Amino acid sequence: MTAPPGDDMLSRGLRLMTVLADNPSGLGVSAAARTAGLPVSSAHRLLGRLAAERFVAYDEDTRRYALGVRVLEFSRGFQRSPAGYSAAAAPMRRLAARTGLPAIAGILDGGEVLIVLSAQGTQHLQLRSAEGTRNPWHATSMGLALASVLPEEELAALLASDLPSPTAHTVTDPEALREKVARARERGWAEVDEENEVGVRSVATVVPDLDGAVRPRLAISLGATVVLTTWDELHGHVPALRACAEEIASLMG
Structure with a gap:
């Protein structure tokens, strides 16, 4: 097997750790080596x-x-560092307590939203909200909100990328997605309805950028089930959601 350029011990070790991160139940040596593209002996x-x-x-x-x-x-x-997001934790807990809904924070990482913080609400909903979870940007309210603040060339690249369908409700047409992003930009918040998880809807807004983009932009969302929360009820929480984002911005700035 020919090693790629710059394939030193550090990069190989990081590849193995990335493979293990993608397989939380663990892997044997052979499977880890094969997935990472390494000789078994090296792995x-x-x-x-x-x-x-x-x-x-x-x-x-x-x-x-x-x-x-x-x-x-x-x-x-990392969460405690200046580049981290620990300052968002307390406002998110207050938002979750006030609304009863889980508050989730995420950043855009390539074509996915990476969840970096979450605060459980009183409803204790089982959503795909564990820290470290990744979801397709276009299927989440956080992804649409984050896309709404991107420069045009970066948005165009996202729209031209692979757009999987986690559910039958996921919007994957680039022009339709562009319209959803434009609406989020106009309103200052985004929404999805069963596009990432069946039975789950959410709203999200972006934390205002007060520090000159020292860190990736952060979005905050509230998730709810279609059974327990109507759209009118969820929309009614948008002011609290945006106030939370403003508070986080002041703390992180």
Whole structure:
């Protein structure tokens, strides 16, 4: 196997960790090596070193490797850093308590929205909102809101990219999506109805940029089930959602 240019030990180790992040139930050495495009012998050595440093964990019973506790420690360190989003946590908890709905924060990462924070509401809905979860940008209210503040060339690139359909309700036509983004830009918030999860609707807004884009733009959303929350009820929470975004901006700025 020919290694790609610049394929040093660090990049190989990071590839293995990325593969394990995409497979939370863990992988054996051969599967991890194959997925990462590495020789089994190299993967075995690297995984052993990563396990010694607690970046990965090895399960003797299943003979699988998974991400280790050091990754969680790194994540917590990032959240506390100036580039992190820990300042959003308290306002989001208050928003969730006030509305009863889960408050979720995410950033745009390529063609996906990466969830970086979440606060559970009193309804305790089981949504795809765990930190680290990725969802297609065009199927989420956060993705549409974040797309609404992009320069035209970046928006065009998103619209020209792969647009999967998580549900039968997902809008994938580029022109229709452009209209949804334009509406979000005009209103200052976006919405989706069962486009990412069947039975779930949401609204989202972007946290105003007060720091000159030191970090990726953050969006905040409220999710609800179609059974428990009508559109009128969810729309009624938009002012509180936008106030939360303003508070986060002042804290992060």
